[in-house]
Amino acid sequence: MPLQFADRLNNVETSAIRELFKLLGKPGIISFAGGFPDSAMFDVEGLREASQRALTEEPGGALQYGATEGYEPLRTQLAHFMQSKGVKDIDPTGLIVTTGSQQALDLLGKTMISPGDKVIVEGPTFLATIQCFRLYGADLVSAPIDANGVQTDKLEELIKQHKPKLVYLIPTFGNPSGATLSRERRIKVLELAAKYQTLVVEDDPYGDLYFGEAPPPSILALSSEVPGSREWIAHCGSMSKVLSPGLRVGWIIGQPELLAKATMCKQFSDAHTSTFAQATAAQYLKSGRMPATLAKVRQAYGERAQAMGEALKRELGDAIEFTQPKGGLFFWARLTGAGGKVKDAGELAKRAIEKGVAFVPGAPFFAKEPDLSTLRLSFATAGIELIDEGVRRLARGIAS
């Protein structure tokens, strides 16, 4: 008799992307497939100094068990960080630290979702959110997006129809869409949250990675403009894309009862996030190096996004359409099928691997009704020359 696993495992399917990722090991492959920042951007020296200070100034705190809510000096630094991004009414008790923002999603799922509960997500949305919420039995509903993010009129209809447990959005430089919700629609989302008393989760790992003008303030920051909305917003932040994913430091901001329940769940999930990693992150933020680090990654990723956009237009022409991203890590594109060229991104992915370039087809990012012509291209980890060469290989895949 084999082991009998929990029924909830029947709700998830992870093979689609895993099969593709197995091929990434092939020598010489140029990868646009990852969702990683570039390791070469990490401020290793700053993190080394921060970790040393953590072990020198309070070794007990950095190495001992800590509060489930988070290491106090980090909560203080994160509250300052959020204040600097326009969130007015935040103090250290208004947030809890999570083991990366993936854990923030897990805790929100554990805290909020009973089997069968409806949850609205964007179509497309972050793959690991789909699977994370499905493990808690969520019945996902997909809200359509355009270049300005989720379509709020459609979202309102879906909220009325489904009475969801929560609405999950990546409003700024979305993964995989690259889209940014307009300021006007952010206000509309806040009005919907307050009107229908529906929890809206704002996942914001990319908001600091803008290339030119800053994006609109976060939904959380704008909640002060819509009376009664703040208590219906949960905001997930992360150090992963701007500082280091390896620290696994994220956070949730939300109303006190939600944070208390999420903390209780976290107590039995991992007791607390590594205090060593938390103390290192706190020292780093305190050191004042973050603004320079942000300026550096914004410039590097901005140049790469520019290069990829130009290469895609030059090499692929009318075979592909996309909106040039203004931040984040991703292009989201659609194969047009013009001139009888390949329109199925899964098919193109296979051909592209043969030509020596990898990307992720868009289908798995849809909770419902996948658009098979879509694909996601990351420009973060390849330098500009490799981006040019990778896009040329992609063009050869389309032509073949």
Added chain:
Amino acid sequence: MPLQFADRLNNVETSAIRELFKLLGKPGIISFAGGFPDSAMFDVEGLREASQRALTEEPGGALQYGATEGYEPLRTQLAHFMQSKGVKDIDPTGLIVTTGSQQALDLLGKTMISPGDKVIVEGPTFLATIQCFRLYGADLVSAPIDANGVQTDKLEELIKQHKPKLVYLIPTFGNPSGATLSRERRIKVLELAAKYQTLVVEDDPYGDLYFGEAPPPSILALSSEVPGSREWIAHCGSMSKVLSPGLRVGWIIGQPELLAKATMCKQFSDAHTSTFAQATAAQYLKSGRMPATLAKVRQAYGERAQAMGEALKRELGDAIEFTQPKGGLFFWARLTGAGGKVKDAGELAKRAIEKGVAFVPGAPFFAKEPDLSTLRLSFATAGIELIDEGVRRLARGIAS
């Protein structure tokens, strides 16, 4: 309308101990309540060097996203560590790294337990296991223990009666019991696992903390003596009690399919354990400092356990009974009520706080039918003079 949380939160109750812990902030309290190792035991210098080497030798690996299964050099070191403890057939792919062993429990719950499934635990057992498994809907069954650990004849009856999804044991220096399962009973547990094809989870955070003779080999190590048993054993290990809880580094050893499913769940729980913490732990193990660290903590905790045992006998006499622990962090004791003295440990806990000493009453450690006369006393964090003074205060609480 307030937020509507998930139904699973109705399964847990955390107030019993939390109320008590609030009182620990009172100035001058001597605490026997924690489950913490002593911060003064941490090898800060060794960990500082290890973290520096991690950032020097492979900064990308230590700061970037990593494999969900764990950082390869750490898996290699942990496989060596387990081999040194008598586990013969283990290689780096035979274990996955978890965010502390608390996450090992969470992943086992998520992977194995459907709502309503029976799970057998020791009575008493680790409080956070009870709550963790209940969040996944487990119906807990309590198996009685004595000074030699779980009573295997009773355990067999319960397995036959309840057909549990898994059996959870802390066989070595149990929390809270301090008890150690005899070698003979370990073999019996392995026979039961194979005979009834029941997963047995061996949680082993304390096995390295022995004061004199080493305890029997782990159930996992002994599985080579019972044909067909190995695939029914999952073993949870931890760096928390011997090196540093703040790293949040634990691991699960188990059959390949179980590890694959647990890895899938972990992907959506926290993506991976902090690579910075993992790389630091790997460098520490590689440095060869662990044997000296273990020798140091064994000696210090052994002296404290000795001092607490003597003080309890001297100060409390026939008011209390207990078995002198041979390792771990805890005394598990029973109030006898001799001479009309207090027999309810919850009542004593309140009186003790007034006298300036804290401990944890035993009742919350029972999944079913709590023994109200029991209590847990940690000797780990107070020095010998404070142990003596704390026990004198406890005696005044009993006398009052």
